Amino acid sequence: KAGVTQTPRYLIKTRGQQVTLSCSPISGHRSVSWYQQTPGQGLQFLFEYFSETQRNKGNFPGRFSGRQFSNSRSEMNVSTLELGDSALYLCASSLNLEGFLQYFGPGTRLTVT
Amino acid sequence: DAKTTQPTSMDCAEGRAANLPCNHSTISGNEYVYWYRQIHSQGPQYIIHGLKNNETNEMASLIITEDRKSSTLILPHATLRDTAVYYCIVRVGNNQGGKLIFGQGTELSVKP
Numbered sequence: 418k419a420g421v422t423q424t425p426r427y428l429i430k431t432r433g434q435q436v437t438l439s440c441s442p443i444s445g446h447r448s449v450s451w452y453q454q455t456p457g458q459g460l461q462f463l464f465e466y467f468s469e470t471q472r473n474k475g476n477f478p479g480r481f482s483g484r485q486f487s488n489s490r491s492e493m494n495v496s497t498l499e500l501g502d503s504a505l506y507l508c509a510s511s512l513n514l515e516g517f518l519q520y521f522g523p524g525t526r527l528t529v530t
Numbered sequence: 531d532a533k534t535t536q537p538t539s540m541d542c543a544e545g546r547a548a549n550l551p552c553n554h555s556t557i558s559g560n561e562y563v564y565w566y567r568q569i570h571s572q573g574p575q576y577i578i579h580g581l582k583n584n585e586t587n588e589m590a591s592l593i594i595t596e597d598r599k600s601s602t603l604i605l606p607h608a609t610l611r612d613t614a615v616y617y618c619i620v621r622v623g624n625n626q627g628g629k630l631i632f633g634q635g636t637e638l639s640v641k642p
Binding site: 421450452459460461462465473475505507509518519520521522523524 | 571572573574575576629
C-alpha cells in the first residue's frame, strides 16, 4: 500500500499571501489530521477531518482552515501568511476515528519570507 | 499540554538495548500509552502502544508499571538508524478522534 503523500514537499511564500497544502491518505483510511511543527513549539495539532467533517480542532487562529473531500483527500489552507507560519506541516491518516494508529506523511516545508 | 515527562536526551551504544523512560503520573484508567518516533526531517512513525499489559512487536517492547504512572520503551538492539526523537503520548482510546498531543520527546543518539 502506498503511504501518506503530501504535496508540495517544499514551498516558499511571501508574507500576506495564502497557501494550500494537499494530503492524500492511505487507501481506505477515512480520518486525516494535520499538525504543525516548529522548533519553538514542537508538534502541534491543527485539526482532524473524518467523512468530510471537521471532528477536532487545535488552538490555531481562523487563518488556518481545512477540508476533506469525498475520496478522503484533504487540503489545508493558510491565509494572510505570517513569518511565524514557517514550519513543517504534517498530515496523518488513520483508518477511523479511533485513531489508534496514525500514519504520517513526509510533510510540507513552508517558508514564509 | 502534554501529559507526559521524558528526558530531553539520551545516548546508547550501537547493539545495546535502549531504554527510554516516560512518566505519566496523571494517566486515567481509559488512557493508552503510545510511542512514536521522528527521524530527522521525516514524519513521525508509530512504534507501539499499550493500556495495562506489557507489549512487544517487531520494533520494540513497552513496559508499563503496575500503577500505570510510568512506562519504558525498549529497543532491544539499537542501531544507528534508531537515532531519532522518541515521543511518549497518552490519549483516550475511543471514537473521539485521532488528536495526538506531542511533548518535547527524548532525542536518542545511537553511537558506534
